[in-house]
Amino acid sequence: MSAVEVAVIGAGLMGAATAWALGRRGVSAALFEAREFGHTAGSSHGSARIYRRAYPDPLYLRMTGLAGELWRELELAAGASVLSTTGGLDFGRRRDPAAIAARLAEAGVPHELIPASEALRRWTGFAFDGPVTYHPEAGVVDADLAVRSMMSEAARAGVPASASTPVRRIEPLAGGGVRLHLATGGSQVAGRVVVAAGAWMSDVLGGLTPLPELTVTQQQAFHFPRRDPNTEWPVFVYKGDDTASYGLPGGRDGGPGGAIKVAEHAEGSVTTGDSRDGVVSPASRARVTDYVRRRLPGLVPEPFAEASCLYTKTANEDFVLDRVGDVVVCSPCSGHGAKFAPLIGEIAADLAMGKTPFDPRFTLAAHGVPASLS
Template identity: 40%
Template sequence: MSERTEHLVVGGGAMGLAAAWQLAARGASVRLLERFEAHHTRGASHGSTRNLNNAYAEPEYLDLFGEAVTLWRALEAESRTELLGLHGLVTHGDADVVAAAHDALAARGAAVTLLGADEAAARWAGMRFAGDVLFSAEAGIVHAARALAALEAAAIRRGAIVERCERVLRIEPQADGSGVRVTARGADGSERALDADHVIVTAGAWTESLLGDLIDLPPLVVTEEHPAHFAPRSASLAWPSFNHMLPPELEAEYGAPVYGMPSPGEGVKVGFHRVGDVVDPDERTYRASDAQRERLRRYVAEWFPGLDGDAPAEISCTYTSTDSGRFVLDTVGPITVGAGFSGHGFKFTPAIGRVLADAAQGRATPPECFRLRAHAR
């Protein structure tokens, strides 16, 4: 005998928890299945901080950012937990990227300022800068681990059922149009069937293995990324969050843009964006290559005089990326998919939860640029 629910969410990282929260808040019956324990380190949602980065020129991302901040603030008020730290964000390096982000944000009335490199270095003495520096005062960090706990608690308060250590084996749309049957295996090895009117799949690096035979997904490349925390040389140094959008000569040397942020109690997080080795998410090394480690240390030595580059505390996480870096948000029959967050999705989490809930309930379709047909072009 199978169990039945109105909405089933597969994957309990940030996006799945946000979708469950949004659906439960609307009075829907929701059950979430997560393969691993809370705050596990096998995926993409763990860790203490994420970059609350609004340095985009594309309106779809800026729309999501504004909505996400509003929803983060609502969740803060409900949970009585600080989830955002607005110490500001600096973006520098590629002059065209900096100018485009500045103009897009300024047009929306955002609190942004262009600083010269010397002026920025005087303000943030632990860093070096190149060219004009975009300072966004309404940006900073998301306290990621706190956010996951707050999302889960908010969903459960509204009636959502969250079950961990439940590995989904199969997702089968029913031929009679009655919804979806999901087969899951518990920690004791037993299997059970659950029926749902609709399923939302937010399974990160495991999306392809669950949906590849059901939905014509764009290529989803899973990489293992290794940013690291570096200790400041002085407690007196101020740290913003940051993006270094490398110009061609530096990209040839380092290979990718750099991002980072202060992580209270851990140091300053610095990492290259989308440079990791392609991996099977179940067969990871949890260790950067020697070449990657050396490149990051060399970068920090050149661009962060205020950090001790010799003793990094390495982090391991996965990116699941599309070719364009755009997210995959769409519905096919009784299945809604949220995937391909490409290393820059966390800040948008509560807004993406709303998009997924709308799609699952048939209230609204996701923004066109994130839908499957847009990826097929």
């Protein structure tokens, strides 16, 4: 293959976003995916991921705004409705709606802090027992459509993509650049490589550079039918003394009745990208169903569909976005990365083109590991 300036490994949300960002800049690039495009083995499939502005952390709150602008840019470029606005609710004592509202106010993000009585009147599918923060910019990202749209725009800009092409080894070259050894035979020479391999990050890097501990867990989500199909359902995050859960309209995954996707924000079972079994935990199903029964009276507390996916988390849930030599480590997951995908693509492209890290918190050093190639 002809040499390119940047190779990208992984065609999930982050890899596709990086390819799109590079293509828009006119950078010669190539994208490699170990499985078929749009596979369901990782973290980027399905029709529903939460986009929200409500973060207690000012860094991530600022990033949501930047990402939101890029989602709309993608929609204009691709002519596709990738981000559907529903508004978002934050409630529960441990979620601290007042603190969330204060952060949103500091950032100039439209919002309301609403007493439970008023919230119950406005959103009849919920059982609130305390104040609720509402912000209208939240919504649902169609992950499948987002990946297809970003890859389509990258292809239009001249970035080729290869499916079912695992990268067996990344070889740093003596004169600079890297060679990707492909399982299909042959190789690809590139000036730099962005590794956005999700749960397979450690496998793809193969010890080339130290990484912080990345814990891969299998998570599960459940789709519950609405009692009234006309009931308004914003996305929501709940953290109470009993549990921590989130939910959102399920899009195509929710079926013709528009079921609501509900899941725990929990540790999940530790696994690997290749060893996950895809079997939904009966204990998790029972806990989420009990939560729906108690807290979401607008839903039928019997899931009609369920699915699993992978989280790849750092210890503090911060992202890893750094460059070591000619290798860019792109691991912005930790269970909350999807909403940032187009911004992550820009950050990874910046790193590949020699810019400094977006924020010191995302560097390898901040995660306690040296930035060096072995």
